[in-house]
Each structure stands twice: as structure tokens, then as C-alpha cells.
Amino acid sequence: xxxxxxxxxxxxxxxxxxxxxxxxxxxxxxxxxxxxxxxxxxxxxxxxxxxxxxxxxxxxxxxxxxxxxxxxxxxxxxxxxxxxxxxxxxxxxxxxxxxxxxxxxxxxxxxxxxxxxxxxxxxxxxxxxxxxxxxxxxxxxxxxxxxxxxxxxxxxxxxxxxxxxxxxxxxxxxxxxxxxxxxxxxxxxxxxxxxxxxxxxxxxxxxxxxxxxxxxxxxxxxxxxxxxxxxxxxxxxxxxxxxxxxxxxxxxxxxxxxxxxxxxxxxxxxxxxxxxxxxxxxxxxxxxxxxxxxxxxxxxxxxxxxxx
Amino acid sequence: xxxxxxxxxxxxxxxxxxxxxxxxxxxxxxxxxxxxxxxxxxxxxxxxxxxxxxxxxxxxxxxxxxxxxxxxxxxxxxxxxxxxxxxxxxxxxxxxxxxxxxxxxxxxxxxxxxxxxxxxxxxxxxxxxxxxxxxxxxxxxxxxxxxxxxxxxxxxxxxxxxxxxxxxxxxxxxxxxxxxxxxxxxxxxxxxxxxxxxxxxxxxxxxxxxxxxxxxxxxxxxxxxxxxxxxxxxxxxxxxxxxxxxxxxxxxxxxxxxxxxxxxxxxxxxxxxxxxxxxxxxxxxxxxxxxxxxxxxxxxxxxxxxxxxxxxxxxxxxxxxxxxxxxxxxxxxxxxxxxxxxxxxxxxxxxxxxxxxxxxxxxxxxxxxxxxxxxxxxxxxxxxxxxxxxxxxxxxxx
Numbered sequence: 001x002x003x004x005x006x007x008x009x010x011x012x013x014x015x016x017x018x019x020x021x022x023x024x025x026x027x028x029x030x031x032x033x034x035x036x037x038x039x040x041x042x043x044x045x046x047x048x049x050x051x052x053x054x055x056x057x058x059x060x061x062x063x064x065x066x067x068x069x070x071x072x073x074x075x076x077x078x079x080x081x082x083x084x085x086x087x088x089x090x091x092x093x094x095x096x097x098x099x100x101x102x103x104x105x106x107x108x109x110x111x112x113x114x115x116x117x118x119x120x121x122x123x124x125x126x127x128x129x130x131x132x133x134x135x136x137x138x139x140x141x142x143x144x145x146x147x148x149x150x151x152x153x154x155x156x157x158x159x160x161x162x163x164x165x166x167x168x169x170x171x172x173x174x175x176x177x178x179x180x181x182x183x184x185x186x187x188x189x190x191x192x193x194x195x196x197x198x199x200x201x202x203x204x205x206x207x208x209x210x211x212x213x214x215x216x217x218x219x220x221x222x223x224x225x226x227x228x229x230x231x232x233x234x235x236x237x238x239x240x241x242x243x244x245x246x247x248x249x250x251x252x253x254x255x256x257x258x259x260x261x262x263x264x265x266x267x268x269x270x271x272x273x274x275x276x277x278x279x280x281x282x283x284x285x286x287x288x289x290x291x292x293x294x295x296x297x298x299x300x301x302x303x304x305x306x307x308x
Numbered sequence: 309x310x311x312x313x314x315x316x317x318x319x320x321x322x323x324x325x326x327x328x329x330x331x332x333x334x335x336x337x338x339x340x341x342x343x344x345x346x347x348x349x350x351x352x353x354x355x356x357x358x359x360x361x362x363x364x365x366x367x368x369x370x371x372x373x374x375x376x377x378x379x380x381x382x383x384x385x386x387x388x389x390x391x392x393x394x395x396x397x398x399x400x401x402x403x404x405x406x407x408x409x410x411x412x413x414x415x416x417x418x419x420x421x422x423x424x425x426x427x428x429x430x431x432x433x434x435x436x437x438x439x440x441x442x443x444x445x446x447x448x449x450x451x452x453x454x455x456x457x458x459x460x461x462x463x464x465x466x467x468x469x470x471x472x473x474x475x476x477x478x479x480x481x482x483x484x485x486x487x488x489x490x491x492x493x494x495x496x497x498x499x500x501x502x503x504x505x506x507x508x509x510x511x512x513x514x515x516x517x518x519x520x521x522x523x524x525x526x527x528x529x530x531x532x533x534x535x536x537x538x539x540x541x542x543x544x545x546x547x548x549x550x551x552x553x554x555x556x557x558x559x560x561x562x563x564x565x566x567x568x569x570x571x572x573x574x575x576x577x578x579x580x581x582x583x584x585x586x587x588x589x590x591x592x593x594x595x596x597x598x599x600x601x602x603x604x605x606x607x608x609x610x611x612x613x614x615x616x617x618x619x620x621x622x623x624x625x626x627x628x629x630x631x632x633x634x635x636x637x638x639x640x641x642x643x644x645x646x647x648x649x650x651x652x653x654x655x656x657x658x659x660x661x662x663x664x665x666x667x668x669x670x671x672x673x674x675x676x677x678x679x680x681x682x683x684x685x686x687x688x689x690x691x692x693x694x695x696x697x698x699x700x701x702x703x704x705x706x
Contacts, residue, residue: 010547010548013547014540014543014547018543021539021540022536112403119373119375120375120376120377122584139547142543212536216536216539217536217539217562218539218565219535219561219562219565221373221533221535222372223534223535224536226535226537228536257537257540258540258544260530260537260540261537261540261543261544262540262544264526264527264528264544264702265541267701267702269528269703273530276528276529276530277530
């Protein structure tokens with residue numbers, strides 16, 4: 001087996017593998033947030049939704065022996081939290097950012113409370129597609145074990161892009177997000193469209209959680225999300241509210257996660273704090289680079305953050 | 309905005325409610341003051357009195373969940389064992405952050421549960437949280453795991469206990485060194501602190517004592533519990549040809565499961581993880597807090613306390629003193645390996661084994677422990693370790 005090692009070549013391979021393994025949660029949460037923000041509301045609570053989704057998926061998969069039921073249940077748990085956020089954040093004079101922060105605490109509290117019993121049991125993980133069998137390297141074979149959830153996410157991104165640009169419902173969502181008063185004049189129910197967008201977005205975020213607990217790293221632990229839900233919110237800004245860009249951004253963040261460990265694995269341990277913090281540093285840089293008090297970002301939904 | 313208008317009746321009602329709340333808090337405060345007298349009863353020699361009065365209440369605080377297959381679970385197993393002893397009651401809280409929250413937890417255990425002794429188990433609880441609460445509650449005894457009690461500097465009612473689990477790591481290293489086919493072992497570590505470094509070094513020395521060609525690759529994840537990074541670290545080491553993985557993080561679950569998934573071997577840490585990797589689990593370094601906590605309860609019952617020096621401020625021990633143990637060998641361990649490991653284990657048990665006996669070089673080639681020099685486990689130099697032995701790939705300082 002010693003001859004099979006790839007040496008430093010394993011660093012790019014590990015980053016590619018890390019991209020495939022770890023980007024699904026970023027992708028689902030950012031797509032969900034993209035949909036929500038397109039309708040003019042921010043849902044910071046997706047971090048809590050991610051945790052609740054992860055816990056629900058793990059618990060249901062363990063209890064029913066069916067990981068796919070777990071994925072569905074995670075989505076539905078997301079819908080539940082989404083309904084609360086949609087209702088609260090559309091009360092008069094209520095800030096959606098504040099509600100979002102409360103929802104992070106609520107979602108993680110729910111997940112920790114019900115998740116206590118599921119820390120130890122072993123749930124059935126999701127099946128994987130083994131696309132690497134053509135290679136004789138076990139490392140390559142393992143890197144190309146792709147989660148079906150990632151593939152579903154990759155399909156959703158262009159579909160959502162098309163939905164916004166070419167469908168009537170997509171137009172409604174954009175109208176509500178850009179100019180609620182114009183949308184009202186058109187006879188669109190702003191509250192209805194926003195509720196739908198927030199709930200659907202939370203459904204996606206819940207599924208992102210299922211990817212964490214049922215695929216990678218594949219267990220339920222209270223620290224499982226490590227801030228990925230919040231990072232995904234920054235990622236939407238980076239992606240300029242374009243679902244297809246969310247896909248690229250999510251893959252980038254998934255890969256960034258693997259940089260630190262894979263460099264240390266080949267013996268490069270200098271600056272390990274810097275490399276380990278790569279995803280967080282990227283979030284920070286993106287936030288600083290893209291947020292300016294003086295101008296609105298191109299692509300930003302007009303009503304975002306206006307409480308209109 | 310119009311000025312706030314409060315109807316008079318509402319105001320009176322509110323005032324009454326506030327007064328009532330204030331009155332009850334006063335009662336509460338009354339309770340608080342009684343607590344230390346109670347604890348004095350249990351802690352002091354009155355144990356010889358009526359058995360009902362001698363009920364010992366002991367508090368435990370954990371940083372993680374009680375069933376994480378890791379650090380907190382190991383302590384919880386100790387708590388469960390002493391809770392079964394006569395006249396002992398335990399109270400505990402899990403998943404308490406290393407922030408001011410832990411002070412609240414400790415205070416409520418002191419004030420509401422009348423605990424006479426507290427075991428806040430996580431490393432980060434010590435400074436400043438335990439120091440602060442201990443100074444304000446001199447009649448309660450505090451025992452901290454892994455901490456560094458300094459005579460004269462810290463409140464007298466603080467004790468520290470820790471085990472030389474690196475002895476069990478040494479044995480695990482022997483098993484790993486004899487089982488590996490690639491000669492590459494992997495170690496997922498949380499932070500470069502002396503306890504972690506010492507485990508890595510002992511593991512490496514154990515492996516190289518039976519197989520001098522072995523190397524140990526270290527990856528620091530940066531924190532005690534970051535599941536995604538731990539999985540990423542484990543996977544990238546397997547990609548590098550590592551075929552035995554071990555770790556020093558709060559919950560070894562991720563590393564063990566990843567090793568099993570990638571069909572390589574693993575050795576555990578903190579608690580027995582053989583269930584997580586039925587094929588690849590070789591052995592592991594486990595804590596044996598049951599025996600440590602039972603010892604403490606015996607001291608308490610004999611009327612001893614750390615405050616007056618009846619219980620030593622520093623309690624330490626290794627395999628021989630039953631502070632730690634080695635997991636039962638897994639199915640992948642060959643008979644010859646088992647024999648070799650048991651030989652080393654026996655040397656630890658009779659006290660003749662010294663891990664840090666010169667000449668030992670660090671991984672830059674510098675001699676750190678000269679020939680003929682021996683560091684016994686109790687040596688304080690070992691508790692300050694900041695170098696890796698030869699054979700470790702990685703460095704302590706980034």
C-alpha cells in the first residue's frame with residue numbers, strides 16, 4: 001500500500017474530495033437563504049434550522065431505519081421553523097434580523113433538547129454513488145464517493161436560477177423582494193409570497209442539516225454545524241443572489257475547509273491556524289469586500305433589510 | 309410618541325408583584341446562607357454521627373454531553389458509579405460552556421443542592437471560573453481535572469487530579485506499531501497543549517519501541533470538538549497511507565467512525581469505542597474515573613478535606629493506580645502483538661516502566677533527554693512538554 005500514496009499530489013486531491021464531501025450543507029443553506037432574500041427577508045435563523053435538520057434526520061433515520069425518511073423529516077422540521085420565522089418576521093415593526101438571531105437560539109435549543117438521546121446510537125447513513133471505481137488509487141475512489149444530496153443540490157441551483165428568471169412565480173418573488181409596494185399594486189400577496197419563500201428556504205436548509213448528520217461527517221453532535229449556517233448567509237452576498245453562483249461559492253467553501261487538514265497531512269504545519277481558519281477568513285473578507293454603507297450591491301433585492 | 313400611560317390599578321398590581329418577588333428572593337438568600345453550614349456538617353468529622361446527616365452531595369459539571377463516547381462520558385461513568393454508593397447523592401449538568409455560565413452552574417449547585425464537593429471536569433473551567441467561585445465559597449471543596457494547583461497562589465479549597473493516561477497511550481502505541489502495515493500512524497489532536505503533546509509522544513515512543521520505522525503524523529484541528537475538521541483530518545491522513553488512526557479530541561466518535569469507514573485500524577481515547585469500529589478497533593487509552601471518584605468519596609467519608617490538607621492538593625496516578633486502563637484488545641490484534649502489549653502493561657503495573665528514559669531526541673534531531681537521564685511520571689518537566697519526539701511529523705509551535 002505504501003506505493004499507492006500520492007505524496008503532495010494528495011493536497012489538491014484532498015481539496016477536491018473535501019469539496020465533494022463538505023459543500024452540500026453550504027449549498028442547501030445558501031440556496032434556501034437566496035430564495036428567502038430574493039423575497040426581501042433575511043433569515044439568519046438558518047444556522048438553527050441546519051442543526052434541527054441534522055438532529056431530525058439522524059433521529060428519524062435511526063428510528064425508522066430509512067435515511068431518506070430522515071432527509072424528508074429534516075426538510076419538514078425546517079418547514080416548521082420556517083413558519084415561525086415567517087410569521088414573526090412579518091409582524092409590524094419586527095426586525096427580521098432580530099427574529100433570525102432568536103431563531104438560531106431556538107433552533108439549536110430544540111435540536112440539543114431532542115438530540116440528547118441520539119448522540120450515542122448509530123443511524124443508517126445515506127447511500128453514496130461510487131464514481132471513482134475506474135481509478136486504481138483508493139484515494140481517488142474514496143474522493144469520488146458522491147452524496148446523492150450534493151447531486152440534488154447541484155440540480156436545484158440551475159432550476160432555481162431558471163425559476164427566478166423565467167417563471168411567473170419567480171417574477172412574483174423578485175417583485176416582492178424588490179418593491180413590495182409595486183407588488184401589492186400588481187395584486188400579489190406580499191405576505192403570502194414571502195411566507196412561501198421563507199418556508200421553502202427553510203426546507204432546503206433542513207436538508208442541508210441532513211447532509212451533515214447522514215453523510216458527512218455522518219453523526220449527530222451538538223457541535224456539528226460549527227457555524228456553517230451563518231457562513232452560508234455570507235455566501236449568498238458573495239453569490240450576488242444568483243443561485244448558480246451559490247453553487248460555485250458553496251463548492252469553494254467546501255474546498256476551503258479541507259485546506260488546513262490536508263496540508264498538515266503532508267507535513268506542512270506552519271500557519272496551520274491560518275489554514276484551519278480559511279473558511280472563516282473567507283467569510284470575513286467577502287463580507288468586508290461586498291458590504292458598503294455607501295452603495296447598494298448590484299443584484300441585491302431592493303426591499304432587503306428595509307423592513308418594508 | 310405619546311407619553312407612556314399606566315393605569316393606576318395596573319401600577320399597584322405591578323408593585324405588589326414586585327414586592328412579593330423581592331420577598332421570596334430574600335427567602336432564597338436566607339437559604340443560601342444556610343448552605344455552607346450544611347456542607348460543613350458533611351465535610352467535617354460529623355460523619356461519625358447519624359447516617360442521615362452524613363448524606364454527601366457531590367456536583368459534577370461537564371463540558372460536553374454525557375454520552376459522547378468521549379471525555380465527558382468517561383467522567384459521567386465515574387459519577388454513576390459513586391452515585392450508587394451509600395449516602396452519596398450526585399447532581400450534574402452537561403454541555404456547560406467554559407464561560408461565566410459555569411460559574412452560574414457551580415453557584416446554583418452550591419446554593420440550591422447544598423453540594424459539599426464539586427468536580428467541574430473541563431480544563432477551561434479552572435481559570436478564572438473555579439478560582440473565583442472557590443474563593444467566595446471557602447466551605448465547599450473544588451476538584452479540578454488536569455489543573456495546576458499552586459500553593460499559596462490559589463484558594464486552599466481547590467484540589468487537582470489527573471491521570472498519566474500516556475501510559476495507556478504507550479501500550480496502544482505498541483499495539484499500533486506492531487499492527488501497522490504501512491508504518492504510518494495518524495494522530496488527530498485538538499490543541500498543542502502539554503497533555504496532548506505528551507500523549508502523542510508516549511504513543512509514538514510505544515510504537516517505535518517495537519517498530520523503529522514507524523512515523524506518527526499529527527494534525528491539529530484547533531478545537532476540542534469540530535466534527536467536520538476531525539473527519540477532514542482523518543480522511544486526508546488515510547489518503548496519505550496512514551493505516552492506524554487515533555486522536556485526542558473531546559469526542560473520538562468522528563475519527564473512529566471515519567477509520568472504520570475507510571477500512572483502516574484505530575485506537576481509542578477517553579472511553580471504550582470498540583462499538584464504533586467493530587472491525588478496526590485495536591485497543592484504546594481509557595480513563596478510569598470510577599476508581600478515582602470512589603477514592604475521593606472514601607476520603608470525604610473519613611472526614612478529610614482538601615482545605616485542611618487531609619486530601620492532597622495534587623492527586624496523580626497511572627495504570628498502576630487505576631487512573632486509566634487499556635481497552636480490551638480487538639479482533640484485529642494478533643496473538644503475538646497481544647503478548648508483547650501485555651508484557652509492557654505488566655511492567656507498568658509493577659512500576660518498573662519509565663517512558664521518558666534517555667536518550668530521547670526531538671523531531672528536529674536535538675537531544676532533549678540525555679543518555680542515562682530518566683523522567684519519572686511525576687516529574688513536573690513532563691507537564692510542560694512542548695516538543696515532539698523523533699518520528700512525529702508535525703510541530704508544536706505553528
